[in-house]
Amino acid sequence: MALLAAAALSINAHAAPERVGDFTLIDDTGKAHQLSKYAFNKAVVIVSQASGCSMNQENIARYKQLRTNWDHRGVSFLMLNSSVDDERADIRAEEAVWNYDFPIMDDDAQLVANALGVTQAGQVVVVDPVRMNILYRGPMPGQWARAPLGQTLEAIVADGADSRQMDTVTVDMEEAEGCALDFPVADQYVAEAPDYETEIAPILIERCVGCHVEGGIGPFAMNSHMMIQGWSPMIREVIMTNRMPPMQVDPAVKSFKNSGNIPTEERQKLIHWINAGSPRD
Structure with missing residues (x-):
């Protein structure tokens, strides 16, 4: 019971979903990504990334498994590098070594991270690209299917789903080595x-x-x-x-x-x- 209570305290749901404005960023390959252009999807999963972040590196298999399970159900996947220490060359070098195999958007001004409420690398954000509503912000859990992340994705891809009727679920997460972001x-x-x-x-x-x-x-x-x-x-x-x-x-x-x-x-x-x-x- 104590563990359940602690878990409940670490999850906060807002009375109405938070919103984010449209944005465009260039990824590590030079391709532009505009959030509103993903409106053919039901959700976009954005993973905050930084060179040397142990949480990113340890979760590579989970990221790819999540994509395999959801990309055919109307969910797209992107990464977001908002580290003040990383240049475009650093992002490319990290990808070459770890093979994330996700587009890594270069948020050099940190304005998109600010808009999404990102506080550290390794954080996952789920957005409805039609309504521009933020539905989830938190960690990449090991058992994601039964965690709030999986529950959020199930809810938004369901028939008749309307993100205006959903809450922004924020799950607290611990900071890992190399994952701190300064703003x-x-x-x-x-x-x-x-x-x-x-x-x-x-x-x-x-x-x-x-x-x-x-x-x-x-x-x-x-x-x-x-x-x-x-x-x-x-x-x-x-x-x-x-x-x-x-x-x-x-x-x-x-x-x-x-x-x-x-x-x-x-x-x-x-x-x-x-x-x-x-x-x-």
């Missing part, structure tokens, strides 16, 4: 949001205002804080999906003079400022 930028901006006048406005002027002016080709003019604040959810979405600015090229592959890429530091400032409510002061 220095997020911690910095939680303590103090970026300043609009000195940090945000200069980025918008440099990257966006050339098109977003009165009579310009942008659909709205960035001519006031109120206007930017009102459009901030859309701004966040187009940045997270790499739709804006246009003409972005994966910097790990090629770069050119007039590329529309926004530097990682600027993307982080913009998204964390919007997440803080787009404050004026």
